[in-house]
Amino acid sequence: MEVDTTKTVLAFIDRYGNMVIFLMLLATGFITGTIAEKRHYRSIVRREKEMVGLPVVTLNKLGEDEARVENVFFVSGCCVISQDYFKLVLAGIKTIFGGRLTSFETLVDRGRREAILRMKESAKKAGCDLVMNARLEMSSIGNKQGKGIGCVEVMAYGTGIKYAK
C-alpha cells in the first residue's frame, strides 16, 4: 500500500540503504584493492630484478670467506599491508566453507617480499655484498578478539656482510 515516488524512494533507501552502502564498499574495495595490488606487484617484480645481485641467505656461518669480511651490519626492512573491504568479505565467506584464504595469501606474500626488498635496499645503502642469517617476523596490527583493522606487519632482518675489496 504505497504512496508517491518520493515516499517510495525514501522507503527503499530506509529499507535497503545499508545494503546499498555495503555493495558500494564492496565495489570500492574490489576496484581500488585490485589496482593497488597490481601496482604493488609490478613494483615488487621490477625491484626484485634490480636487486638480484645482492643475495639474501639463511646461512649463519661464512666458512672460509670469513677472513675477507671488512664490516658487518644489522639490516632490516619492515612494511605494513592492509586488506581491502572486498578481501575481508571474501575471507569472511570463505571461513564458512573452509579452504585456502586466497585473498589473504596475496596480502601476506606482498608483505613478505616487500619487507625483504626493503632489507635489501638497506643493505645496499650500507654497501653490503650479502645478507646472511635472514629472518622474517610477522604480526597482525590492531587485532583484538578478531575485531582488528586487518593488516599485517612483516619485518625482515639479517646480518649484512661487507667484504674487503
Next chain:
Amino acid sequence: MKYNPKPADGDVNVPKVSQLLEFVHLTLGLLAIGLGLYAAMGVAVDAVVPYVPESVEKSLGTHYSNMYRGITPTARGRHLQSILDGLVKTSGLKGSYRIYLSPEPVMNALAVPGNNIIFYKGLYDRAETEQDFAYILGHELGHFAARDHLRGVGRSLVLFLFSGVLTGSNSNMSGLIMKSMQGVESTFSRERETQADLYAVDLLAAKYGYVDGARRMLEIFEKEEKGPKFLYFFAAHPMSRDRIKAVEKYAAEMDYNLKQFPNNHE
C-alpha cells in the same frame, strides 16, 4: 662457493584463481544453501502454525496488545469496531477481535497476533463508505482465518535465527542476508495477500450482497502507486492492478455483484 645472480620464481605463492570469480561462486553457494534451508524451515513453520494452541497465540498477542494499549478508543474507533463485529459474526470466526486506530498517516492496516487489528489513520481518511472499511477489515480477518499473522511471525523468526547462526557476529553479512531474503519473503506473503483479498470479497458478498468496496479501495491504492514497478518485488502486497484483476475474476466466477450499490453511501 660462487653466487650466480638469477631471479627465483617469486610468484609461486601468488594464487592463480580470480578472487572475483571465487567471490561469485561462494556467494551463490551460500545463497543456494540459505534459500534451501529457509524454504525447508518455512515449510516447517507452515506445517506447525495450524497446531499452535490458542493459549500460545494469546500470550503472543498480549505482547502486541501492550504496544497499542495507549491508543484510547475514539468515536472513529468505535465505528470501525461495530463494522468489525458485524463481519466477525458473518464470518463465523471464533473469539473477539479488537481494533486499534493508530494516528500515523500510513495507508495500511495490520493483523497482529492476539486478534488485534491496527488500522492506520492514513487509510481511515481515504476510505469513504462502510463497505470500504468492511473490505479492509475483511482482508485482515482473512489473514486471521489463514493464521497468516502467526506465519509472518514464525518466518521472520526463522529468518532472524538463520542469518544470525550463519554469519555469527558479523552484522554486515547478517544484514545483507536479511535484506536479500526480504524480497523472497515478500513474494511468499503476496500470495497470502491475494488470498486475504478473496476472503474479504466472500465476506462482503455474504454480508452486503455486493462487493464493490473491494475494487474501490484497491483503485485508491492503485492511484497511490507511482514508484517504479521493480520496487514491488520488495513490497509485501502485490501491485493493486493485479489485485483488482484477481478480485474481478473471482467475483465473476462466484457471480458476485461488483457494481456500486445505489444506497451504499451511508
